[in-house]
Amino acid sequence: MSSSLVTLILGGLSLLVYYAANALFLKPRSKRERLRKQGIDGPLPHIFFGNIPEIKSLRIQEVQSRSLNEVASAISHRWPFTIFPHLQKWRKQYGPICLYYGGNIPFLMVQDTEMVKEVSSYTSLNLGKPSYLSNDLGPLFGQGIVSSSGPLWAHQRKIIAPQLYLDKVKGMIDLMVESTNIMLKNWEARIESKGGVVAEMKIDEDLRSLSADIIARACFGSNYEKGQQIFTKLRIIQKLLSKSPVGLPGQRYLPTRSNREIWRLEKEINSMITKLVNQRLREGDEQDLMQMIGCLKILLPYLQITMVIQETLRLYPPATFVVRSVLQDIKLKGILIPKGINIQIPVPLLQQDPELWGADAHMFNPQRFANGISEACKTPQAYLPFGIGARICAGQHLAMIELKVILSLILLRFRFSLSPCYRHSPAFRLVIEPEEGVVLRVSRI
Known part of the structure; x- marks a missing residue:
């Protein structure tokens, strides 16, 4: 082997070691020191795993510390302190x-x-979404409006948001009613099969399928069945991704069984979407949501049902964290936050903080919203079930109207009580879900 080749190999290895050390040790240490000098501290991370081992250990300890009586007791909404005990511990230890x-x-x-x-x-566009959403969680979020940043996000928002304004969403009510009635007829048939009086049902999958059906009909028009297939595959990807922590270098490239399944589903989804887009462009007559964005009598008083939904979203927000990536050094509250840091706001902890919501912060009390969000909380910005600021969820109007339509139609025909089999066990799977399902006793009115 020539000396020049040896020199080249050694130079390449040295460069590789330098970049690895810079990424895994030098840069993280530099950012920690810059924040520590400004009074911001935190637990010492492992060079490769960060604080993931401590997080897992604290969760295991929390589960083991709960007595059998507590697990079997009446429903408690204090789940954030069980699922995220590290955030509670570190707040006490290092501050807010x-x-x-x-x-x-x-x-x-x-x-x-x-x-x-x-x-x-x-x-400013200096606050964007973290890169792990399009990298580690790329099969689920891709480069869409949820994960994009900067000019790309601004362009996507400009196209998509107008199609989800309130007046446009109201035009989707008929398809919401149609989809919901299909589900309710299925419930009636299940009650009939159980004697016609009452039936025990696990309804969370039904409601998840209903939501997917409504979105599929809105997005894909007459091709909604293909849309449903896409959502089914995305649901599988969500379950697979939720089992692996993000942030471990190189993990998403390993040919594990889980990753191979994710890659296969991602390829199938991309192929299906491409075919649907091309078909919609060829047809050009039916105005569904995909085409519009360029291919990519109420039973309860309005205020009352809105209050119930708002309180449910306070206790069980759809987005567990609001995360913003610092794309350029910025100052917040007088603190200089370096580029590359991800600001993480734990939504459920803010929305159940007794200092902000009062002594009953962990209780279900829709009446707190009787005079609006501004009167329900000392700091209205602490209520953020759909995110905050310029990047607030573009589909919030669709979600709220969909909930009101579905609840109204359900309450017109059925009454409910908890099944003795129901166990209240919220779990974190990228979103908060009932780990063992929602089992109810359902009877017709």
Whole structure:
């Protein structure tokens, strides 16, 4: 082997070691030191796993510490302190703003309402979405509006948001009613098969399928069955991704059984969407949502049903964290936050903070919203079930109207009580879900 080749190989190895050391040790340490000098501290991370081992250990301890009586007791809404005990511990130890690492991903955990206010009012494109959404969770989010940043996100929002304004969403009510009635007829048939009086049902999968059906009909028009197939595959990908922590370098490239299944489903979904888009462009006559965005009598008083939904979203928000990636050094609350840090706001902890919501913060009390969000909480910015600021969920009007239509139609025909088999066990699977399903006793009115 020639000396020049040896020199080239050694140079390449040295360069590789330098970049690995820089990514895994030098950069993270530099950012920690910059924040520590400003009074922001946090648990010491492992060079490769970050604070993931401690997070897992605290969760195991929390589960083991719960007595059998507590598990079997009446429903408690204090689930955030069971699923995320590390956030509670670190707040007590380091304060409402602290730094920790999920693998090699730095998270600035923020429970300080003043900083949350500043993040919510921030209009610059210097705050975007973290890269792990399109990398580690890419098969689920891709480069769409949920995970994109900067000019790409601004372009996507400009196209999509107008199609989800309130007046456009109201035009989708008929298809919401049609989809819901199909589900309710199925429920009636199941009650009939059980004697015609009452039936025990696990309804969470029914409601998840209903939501997918409505979105499929809105997005894909007469091709909604293909849309349903896409949502089914996405649901499988969600379950697979939720079993692996993000932030471990190189994990998504390993040919594990789970990754191979994700890659297969991702390929199938991309192929199906491409075919549907091309078909819709060829047809060009039926105006469904996909085409419009360029291919990509109420039973309860309105206020009352809105209050019930708002309180449910407070206790069980669809987005567990609001995360913003710092694309350029910025200042928030006088603190200089370095580029590359991910600001993480734990939504359920803010929305169940007794200092903000009162002594009954862990109880279901829709009446707290009787005079609107501004009167329900000391800091209205602490209510953020659909996110905050310029990146608030574009589909929030669709979600709220869909909930009101579905609830109204259900309550017109059925009454409910909890089944003795129901066990209240929220679980984190990228979103909060009932781990053992929602089992109800359903009877016709």
